[in-house]
Amino acid sequence: MVLDKQRDNVDPFLSKIAKYFSKINPDVLTWSSLVFAVVAGIFFYFSTPKLELVNYFLYGAVFFVFLNGFFDAIDGKVAKITNKTSMRGDFLDHAIDRYADVFMVGGLALSSWCIDHPSIGLLAIVGMLLTSYMGTQAQAIGYKRDYSGLLGRADRLVLLMIAPIVQHILLYYEFELPLGLFLMEWVLIYFAVMGNLTAVQRFYSTYKWFK
Numbered sequence: 001m002v003l004d005k006q007r008d009n010v011d012p013f014l015s016k017i018a019k020y021f022s023k024i025n026p027d028v029l030t031w032s033s034l035v036f037a038v039v040a041g042i043f044f045y046f047s048t049p050k051l052e053l054v055n056y057f058l059y060g061a062v063f064f065v066f067l068n069g070f071f072d073a074i075d076g077k078v079a080k081i082t083n084k085t086s087m088r089g090d091f092l093d094h095a096i097d098r099y100a101d102v103f104m105v106g107g108l109a110l111s112s113w114c115i116d117h118p119s120i121g122l123l124a125i126v127g128m129l130l131t132s133y134m135g136t137q138a139q140a141i142g143y144k145r146d147y148s149g150l151l152g153r154a155d156r157l158v159l160l161m162i163a164p165i166v167q168h169i170l171l172y173y174e175f176e177l178p179l180g181l182f183l184m185e186w187v188l189i190y191f192a193v194m195g196n197l198t199a200v201q202r203f204y205s206t207y208k209w210f211k
Contacts, residue, residue, distance in 0.1 A: 015077050018074045021074055026075045029078060037104050040107065040160075043107070047113070061160075062165060065160045097132070130199035143209045
């Protein structure tokens with residue numbers, strides 16, 4: 001999954017939507033995305049395999065993950081439309097994104113879904129943060145901002161919206177996955193493996209640039 005490569009195709013559509021939010025300060029949209037991420041993380045944290053078919057907390061998490069991704073996608077577009085783009089805004093956006101990622105993935109990692117394998121969540125967060133660091137650090141040393149690799153932020157958000165819905169359905173039909181792990185655990189394993197591989201990819205891409 002490399003959805004970040006589709007940025008150019010999606011941008012015109014997002015720009016049209018952003019026009020409806022042009023009266024709102026872009027910083028407000030950015031901070032709102034963090035609020036939605038925190039709420040998503042809370043839903044993930046309090047969701048449990050035993051009560052999911054009763055309280056539908058995973059669906060609540062999906063809704064707020066979507067809002068986080070949506071507001072994160074349009075804040076920059078609104079800034080361009082209203083001529084409010086700035087290095088400060090760009091910095092704020094990326095800093096908020098990192099906190100948002102930690103709240104959402106961290107909420108899932110600390111939840112009952114992964115209570116027997118806490119190391120999976122830790123590795124997922126490490127891979128996620130290193131991936132983002134390598135991308136922005138490339139730009140910091142004079143190279144381009146690197147969105148390459150197997151697992152970018154857009155990919156993670158899509159998985160955090162699809163996997164919980166599928167997990168709910170699997171519980172309903174009492175379907176078990178390999179090794180007795182929940183789908184949410186497999187998602188974190190995927191984040192851990194692909195995230196760290198993506199970080200290595202971006203490191204190597206930038207390292208080659210020096211030569």
